Amino acid sequence: MPYLRPVPADQSAPPAGADTGETTGERPVPGQDPRVQWVATLAVIVAGALTIRPMGLSGQGLAVAVLFVINAASLLARRLPEHRVPPRLALVWLTLGVVAAAALIGVSSSGTSYLFAFFLAGHIGYRLETRPALVLAGLCSLLCGAVLYLRLGPEQDPLAWTFGLATGIPVLIGIVNRTQRRAVRAAIEAAESAERAARAEARTAVLTERGRIARDVHDVLAHSLAGINMQLELADALIATGDLNKVREAHEKAHDLVKESLKQAQWTVHALREDTLPLPQSLAAMLASSGHRDALTVTGTERGLPAKVVQNLLRIAQEALTNAARHAPGGAVDAELTFSATSTTLRIRNRPATGAVSAGAGAGSGMGLIGMRERVALLGGTLTAGPVAEGPYQGDWQVEAVIPQ
Numbered sequence: 001m002p003y004l005r006p007v008p009a010d011q012s013a014p015p016a017g018a019d020t021g022e023t024t025g026e027r028p029v030p031g032q033d034p035r036v037q038w039v040a041t042l043a044v045i046v047a048g049a050l051t052i053r054p055m056g057l058s059g060q061g062l063a064v065a066v067l068f069v070i071n072a073a074s075l076l077a078r079r080l081p082e083h084r085v086p087p088r089l090a091l092v093w094l095t096l097g098v099v100a101a102a103a104l105i106g107v108s109s110s111g112t113s114y115l116f117a118f119f120l121a122g123h124i125g126y127r128l129e130t131r132p133a134l135v136l137a138g139l140c141s142l143l144c145g146a147v148l149y150l151r152l153g154p155e156q157d158p159l160a161w162t163f164g165l166a167t168g169i170p171v172l173i174g175i176v177n178r179t180q181r182r183a184v185r186a187a188i189e190a191a192e193s194a195e196r197a198a199r200a201e202a203r204t205a206v207l208t209e210r211g212r213i214a215r216d217v218h219d220v221l222a223h224s225l226a227g228i229n230m231q232l233e234l235a236d237a238l239i240a241t242g243d244l245n246k247v248r249e250a251h252e253k254a255h256d257l258v259k260e261s262l263k264q265a266q267w268t269v270h271a272l273r274e275d276t277l278p279l280p281q282s283l284a285a286m287l288a289s290s291g292h293r294d295a296l297t298v299t300g301t302e303r304g305l306p307a308k309v310v311q312n313l314l315r316i317a318q319e320a321l322t323n324a325a326r327h328a329p330g331g332a333v334d335a336e337l338t339f340s341a342t343s344t345t346l347r348i349r350n351r352p353a354t355g356a357v358s359a360g361a362g363a364g365s366g367m368g369l370i371g372m373r374e375r376v377a378l379l380g381g382t383l384t385a386g387p388v389a390e391g392p393y394q395g396d397w398q399v400e401a402v403i404p405q
Contacts, residue, residue, distance in 0.1 A: 034079070037078075037079065038079070040119070041075055041076060041078070041079070041119070044075060044112070044115045044116065044119055045072045045075065045076075047112045047115065048068060048071070048072070048111060048112050048113060048115065048116065049068070051110065051111035051112045052064060052068060052104070052108050052110070052111030052112065052113050053108065053109060053110050053111055054108075054109065055068065060107060063107050064104065064107050064108050067100055067103050067104040067107060067108075068104060068113075070096075070097075070100040071097065071100050071101055071104055071113075071116040072116075074093065074094075074096065074097030074100060074101075074116075074120060075097070075116060075119055075120065075123075077093060077097075078120075078123040078126075078127070082127070085127075087128070087129075090127050090128065091128060091132060091136070094120065094123070094124050094127065094128070094136060095136060095139075097116075097120045098117070098120060098121075098124075098136060098139060098140040098143065099143065100116075101113070101116040101117040101120055101140070101144070101167075102117065102140070102143035102144045102146075102147050103147075104116060105117065105144055105147050105148065105151075105164070106147040106148075106150075106151055114144070114163070114164070114167065117140055117144050117164075117167035118167055118170050119170070120140070121137050121140050121141075121167055121168045121169070121170045121171045121174070122170035122171065122173050122174045123174055124136050124137050124140070124171050124174060125137065125170070125171035125172060125173065125174020125175040125176075125177070125178060126174035126175075126177050126178045126181075127174070127178075130175055133171055133174065133175060134171060136171075137168035137169075137170075137171035138168055139168075140167050140168045140171075141164070141165045141166070141167055141168035141169075142165075144164035144165070144167040144168075145161055145162065145164035145165035145167075146164070147164065148160060148161035148163065148164040149161040149164070224257060224258075224260065224261030225261075227257045228254050228257045228258060228261070231250050231251075231253045231254035231257060232250075232254055234250045235247050235250040235251055235254065238250060260322070260325065278302075278304070278305075278310075279305055279309075279310045279313060279314070279337065280296065280298050280302060280337055282310070282314055283296050283313075283314070283317055283335060283337060283346075284296045286314065286317060286318065286321065287321070287333070287335060290321050290325065290333070292321075292332070292333045292334070295332075295333055295334045295335055296334075296335045296336075296337065297334070297335070297336045297337070298336075298337045298338075298339075299336070299337070299338045299339070300338050300339030300340055301339055302339055303339060305344060308378075308379070309344070309379055309403055312375040312376070312378065312379055313344075313346050313401060313403070315372075315375060316346065316348075316372045316375055316376070316383070316399070316401050317335065317346065317348055319368045319371065319372055320348035320350075320372075320399040321333065321348065322368070323368055324348070324350035324397070327353070327397075328350045328351065328352060328353040328397065329353050329354070330353055330354030331350045331351035331352055331353050331354055332350070332351045333348065333349065333350045333351075334349055335347065335348050335349070336349075340405075341405065342404060342405050343381075343402050343403060343404050343405055344402075344403045344405065345400065345401070345402045345403075346400070346401045346403075347398060347399070347400045347401075348398070348399045349388070349393055349396045349397065349398045349399075350396060350397050351395075351396055352395060352396075369385055372385070372399065372401070376401050376402075376403070379403050379404075380403070380404055381401060381402050381403040381404060382401075382402050383399070383400065383401045383402075384398075384399075384400045385397075385398070385399045385400070386398070
């Protein structure tokens, strides 16, 4: 039994010029085994060759033999693929086949010549559209019925020539088979189209995830490697001056940046893992690893958040902690995670610096804040960052991300 040709998993659409079953080839339909049709066709031809008489090389036998060959060819031609036989040519071929079948019934004196008319009528319904199929099947019935009536005469039992009128009935079976075939093919094409759409959607999701991972890794590398490179270049320049104390200072700063970069890489990997902890636990672990234990306050009823929200909030928290360590070393840090009915809010606050601020820290490029705003915008939320102007936290630097529910 034929089955659909499998589509390779890495293709979302058939290649150009591929066999689609409509324009370049006939697609097999599940449940319709062509071998059954071949066996039935050959059985009719063999039965006719063994039973139809007379059959010879002269006179009536020659006429019967010629008509038998024409009928056999017309019946075998039904195995021609539909895309190779234009509708008009199919109509002409089947019409000639019907005439030949009726003529064979008329000139033969015995045998199974009527089977050719029955099988051709069934294929008429399968091959042609409903209206021309019914017309041609009616013609087949009239011809076969008229031939039997004229050959047998009116004095014979009416059932004998009425049998000829029944030769067009199989057209209904052919019409049903054609309708079923089209329905099955339509369902197959719809399933294949849905599969291609699913593959395209999956590929888009993969590319989006790759872009997100690349952005996360770049955020870490761009910050850390640039700072390390600057300190190493400074150390190289100071070696020529012979000021070993400043060389050691630059070396220590580079070493501190390496440790900070490793910590950021660990945070990034933690945020990218699919089995990451829920957001409160992940934030608490991130704060503890940066030296701020018990700095997280959770208010509201905790609920599960989509992975995209968790990952982006963790990256925002990571960026805020990195900026706090760079621009306000020694300052205390606390975080608030608030669950409300309409939103999830994350606040990261740091006190003013109590230690010496690195000369390389400066005012910063602002790319960190831009990255945080982009992440929040992807989630449909808002982000504010700046000094607290009033209240108990006046003078602190605060980053606040609000993600709608």
